[in-house]
Amino acid sequence: MKRLPPVDAVIVGGGWNGLLMAKELGARTGLSVLVLERGEPRRMQDYVEGMDELDYGIRLRLMQDISQETVTFRHSLRHSALPVRQYGSFLPGSGVGGAGEHWSGISYRYPPDSFELLSRTIERYGAGRLPEDHSIQDWGVSYDELEPYYARAERMMGISGKAGNLRGRKIDGGNIFEGPRSTEYPTPPMKVPYLAALFRDASRRLGYHPYPLPAATISQPYRNPDGVIRAGCAYCGYCERFGCMVGAKAQPTNTLLPVLGRRSNVRIQTGAWVRRILVSANRAKGVTYMDQQGEECFQPADLVFLASWTLNNTRLLLLSSVGEPYDPETGRGTVGKNLTHQISIPAAMAFFDKPLNRFMGAGSAGIAINDFDGDVFDHSGLNFLRGGSIYTVCYGFRPMANFGVVPERVRSRWGSEWKKEALRYYDRTGRISFYGEHLAYKGNYMSLDPKYKDRYGDPLLRLTLDWRDNERNMAAFMASKAVEIAREMGAGEITPFAGLKRYDVTRYQSTHIQGGTIIGAHETQSVVNMYLQHWRVLNLFVLGASAFPQNPSGNPTLTAVALTYRTADAVIDRYLRHPGALI
Amino acid sequence: MRRRHFLTVAASSVGGLLVYSLDGKPQRIPAAGSSTIRVPLRFFTEPEARVIAAAAARIFPSDETGPGANEAGVVIYIDRQLAGPYGRDRYRYTQPPFEEGLPEQGYQGRATPREIYREGLRLLRGFRDLGAAAQDSRLHSIENTVFFQLLRTHTIEGMFCDPMHGGNAGLIGWQLIGFPGPRMSYAEDVERYYGRAYRPKPQSLEQILGRPVKPFGEEP
Numbered sequence: 157m158k159r160l161p162p163v164d165a166v167i168v169g170g171g172w173n174g175l176l177m178a179k180e181l182g183a184r185t186g187l188s189v190l191v192l193e194r195g196e197p198r199r200m201q202d203y204v205e206g207m208d209e210l211d212y213g214i215r216l217r218l219m220q221d222i223s224q225e226t227v228t229f230r231h232s233l234r235h236s237a238l239p240v241r242q243y244g245s246f247l248p249g250s251g252v253g254g255a256g257e258h259w260s261g262i263s264y265r266y267p268p269d270s271f272e273l274l275s276r277t278i279e280r281y282g283a284g285r286l287p288e289d290h291s292i293q294d295w296g297v298s299y300d301e302l303e304p305y306y307a308r309a310e311r312m313m314g315i316s317g318k319a320g321n322l323r324g325r326k327i328d329g330g331n332i333f334e335g336p337r338s339t340e341y342p343t344p345p346m347k348v349p350y351l352a353a354l355f356r357d358a359s360r361r362l363g364y365h366p367y368p369l370p371a372a373t374i375s376q377p378y379r380n381p382d383g384v385i386r387a388g389c390a391y392c393g394y395c396e397r398f399g400c401m402v403g404a405k406a407q408p409t410n411t412l413l414p415v416l417g418r419r420s421n422v423r424i425q426t427g428a429w430v431r432r433i434l435v436s437a438n439r440a441k442g443v444t445y446m447d448q449q450g451e452e453c454f455q456p457a458d459l460v461f462l463a464s465w466t467l468n469n470t471r472l473l474l475l476s477s478v479g480e481p482y483d484p485e486t487g488r489g490t491v492g493k494n495l496t497h498q499i500s501i502p503a504a505m506a507f508f509d510k511p512l513n514r515f516m517g518a519g520s521a522g523i524a525i526n527d528f529d530g531d532v533f534d535h536s537g538l539n540f541l542r543g544g545s546i547y548t549v550c551y552g553f554r555p556m557a558n559f560g561v562v563p564e565r566v567r568s569r570w571g572s573e574w575k576k577e578a579l580r581y582y583d584r585t586g587r588i589s590f591y592g593e594h595l596a597y598k599g600n601y602m603s604l605d606p607k608y609k610d611r612y613g614d615p616l617l618r619l620t621l622d623w624r625d626n627e628r629n630m631a632a633f634m635a636s637k638a639v640e641i642a643r644e645m646g647a648g649e650i651t652p653f654a655g656l657k658r659y660d661v662t663r664y665q666s667t668h669i670q671g672g673t674i675i676g677a678h679e680t681q682s683v684v685n686m687y688l689q690h691w692r693v694l695n696l697f698v699l700g701a702s703a704f705p706q707n708p709s710g711n712p713t714l715t716a717v718a719l720t721y722r723t724a725d726a727v728i729d730r731y732l733r734h735p736g737a738l739i
Numbered sequence: 740m741r742r743r744h745f746l747t748v749a750a751s752s753v754g755g756l757l758v759y760s761l762d763g764k765p766q767r768i769p770a771a772g773s774s775t776i777r778v779p780l781r782f783f784t785e786p787e788a789r790v791i792a793a794a795a796a797r798i799f800p801s802d803e804t805g806p807g808a809n810e811a812g813v814v815i816y817i818d819r820q821l822a823g824p825y826g827r828d829r830y831r832y833t834q835p836p837f838e839e840g841l842p843e844q845g846y847q848g849r850a851t852p853r854e855i856y857r858e859g860l861r862l863l864r865g866f867r868d869l870g871a872a873a874q875d876s877r878l879h880s881i882e883n884t885v886f887f888q889l890l891r892t893h894t895i896e897g898m899f900c901d902p903m904h905g906g907n908a909g910l911i912g913w914q915l916i917g918f919p920g921p922r923m924s925y926a927e928d929v930e931r932y933y934g935r936a937y938r939p940k941p942q943s944l945e946q947i948l949g950r951p952v953k954p955f956g957e958e959p
Contacts, residue, residue: 204948205944205948205952207921207944207947208901208903208921208944208952208954208955209899209900209901210896210900210901210904210954210955211954211955214896215825215830215955215956216830217955222830222831222832223828223829223830223831223832223833225832226832229844230844231841231843235841236838238838238840238844238847239832239834239847240832240844240845241831241832241833241845241846241847242830242831242832242845242846244845347926347929347930348929348930349929349930350932350933350934353930353933388926389926390923390924390925390926391924391925391926391928391929392921392922392923392924392925393925394921401923510934510935511917511934511935511936511937513928513932513936513937515918515919515925516925516928516929516937517925517929521929554918555895555898555899555912555913555916555918556895556896556899556900559895559898559899559916560895569891570797570798570799570878570891570894571797571798571800571875572800572802572804575799575800575802575804575807576804579804579805579915579916582916582917583916583917583936607836608834609834658841658843659843660842660843661843661844661845662842662843662845
């Protein structure tokens with residue numbers, strides 16, 4: 157094995173969290189920082205040729221190469237896991253910028269009570285209301301503690317939106333159910349495509365509180381505190397699964413790389429496939445990786461940051477035997493615990509008489525209501541806990557993925573009759589969507605697969621995951637609300653969501669997978685402490701949504717980035733002066 | 740090496756300009772001239788290509804609602820996809836063992852898209868000799884096969900892909916649905932056309948960039 161010259165800090169993964177940590181360490185300290193990214197370099201200039209639905213939207217050019225590594229999946233301990241052989245329910249990114257290149261940019265803050273989910277739920281409804289096999293936990297960090305970091309994350313990305321709660325003052329037109337914000341959004345809300353305007357007006361008539369989605373696809377040119385200037389959105393409709401060719405969508409390559417490029421103490425090594433973290437006597441010594449030539453290298457480092465996305469963060473800890481793997485039968489161990497996804501459903505498909513011009517839009521150009529989020533509404537008489545956002549986003553519907561949707565009365569899926577109806581409704585179909593919380597359960601977890609391997613012979617990660625009645629009942633309730641809104645919007649025919657049954661890896665939900673290396677206040681229940689520092693291996697930090705004890709409905713990126721800012725402050729201001737436990 | 744196969748079609752049968760009569764009926768104005776196009780096939784033999792084209796044309800027919808798979812050159816799209824990395828299963832995890840799973844675990848088969856089409860062509864033996872109704876009932880009888888599902892997906896893809904991939908000839912598919920293709924900005928348009936159709940003239944990626952773009956993974 158080739159032994160490389162040591163660095164002060166090695167960061168595994170070059171997405172939002174890894175590159176943000178590299179920027180903070182690089183700009184605020186003199187440490188030598190190395191980012192290991194297994195994908196390829198990416199630049200904004202590449203994306204102008206990327207407005208191609210087949211290569212990017214269907215063949216998924218920005219995603220991890222699934223032929224080299226995937227995960228296996230089963231519904232429960234009683235079933236056998238099989239590999240996810242082609243992408244479906246989520247899309248892990250690869251290359252510099254990671255999934256932060258191909259995201260939609262919807263940038264929610266989580267509601268304050270979601271950080272204390274277990275305590276607040278018991279307080280309001282009693283422990284008897286919790287699902288029998290739940291493993292919900294409090295985060296150990298509160299919304300108030302995280303608020304300044306949320307604000308920093310929003311300023312760095314230039315998020316567009318309208319505050320609904322400014323230091324406790326409720327503001328009409330924003331999300332009045334959000335936690336108190338210290339500042340207004342850095343840029344004003346995005347323009348409103350027609351379908352979203354129909355949704356906004358209809359939901360207001362029904363007494364709800366519509367607000368513009370908080371958007372990293374910014375509404376106007378913006379200069380962030382690092383001096384990075386980005387353009388305003390062109391509404392071209394090539395966001396999710398694509399990189400932004402004008403740099404309006406905040407991506408690590410257009411928001412962090414310009415700063416990193418000016419620092420001589422930060423280096424990004426692409427084509428570096430990390431296989432193990434080397435730990436001895438509770439100290440991380442560095443990582444081993446395969447380089448582009450297929451040679452195995454040992455990179456020594458004083459500080460190790462894992463920022464390789466939820467699944468790979470968990471897998472690397474398991475492969476490296478760092479910490480005790482979670483055992484769902486005994487409840488012992490923590491690594492791999494509390495795997496959650498997100499309920500993400502087309503709650504209602506609405507068929508209109510008028511054309512919608514759906515090709516115009518952006519990944520986060522849309523309108524939402526949070527009247528059914530979290531504990532905003534009382535669950536006493538309901539058969540589920542918690543909730544989420546009902547919304548419509550006009551991300552720019554492209555034809556290969558969207559042609560062919562027809563009202564339920566049309567029975568055929570090919571041939572002349574289908575074609576006639578599909579043509580008629582191609583630009584007259586609107587989707588009312590729902591994002592909802594996915595609670596954590598004892599039986600939903602990650603472990604190493606005993607059978608299937610990656611390109612280097614390392615075991616794949618195995619997901620054991622299924623929906624429970626809480627998710628099924630919530631989805632059904634929200635579909636009925638979405639149908640009411642669609643009717644008020646003037647839809648002629650409406651197809652409600654068919655219902656959540658078993659977890660299905662073939663239906664795209666969202667790329668929001670959480671858990672596995674969760675945050676918490678107690679070592680027995682979590683992998684990292686409230687600063688994302690490993691409880692035992694104190695020079696190891698695990699960044700990203702793998703820290704979330706459960707999914708709190710909204711999209712995770714902004715919260716993951718806020719937590720990374722908080723960790724960066726703790727490392728720079730405290731750990732470097734006095735290496736040791738941060739709590 | 741196999742003998743090179745070509746698909747020969749009348750230039751007037753693909754692409755063209757789509758216009759609408761006063762009563763809203765679509766009319767395709769074919770490209771002028773009476774020349775023929777000889778397209779080199781990369782995967783199919785010429786007879787195979789004609790069978791796939793005939794089946795795609797039943798899925799997305801050319802009828803009174805406008806042109807279909809034939810005018811878009813869907814079979815050329817499928818031929819190129821199967822000849823390229825997709826056809827060889829470059830975008831799938833193909834490590835054994837292959838075991839039967841639940842539908843929620845996704846396609847677990849060993850067969851590559853190429854092999855699925857070879858099998859599909861066996862299912863469609865004699866297809867071109869049948870009349871339209873008999874062709875439809877043959878397709879109905881295989882509706883639940885992996886092959887038919889792929890063929891349906893690929894037919895839609897071939898109708899609406901960027902023409903650099905071989906389908907959507909003359910942007911006929913985009914004209915049919917009013918999709919403008921890639922476009923640099925709608926910032927001035929996005930709030931201007933509430934409730935009425937905005938249909939800018941479609942352009943391909945090559946047209947808006949002013950230079951050709953190479954498809955992902957295509958060998959030189």
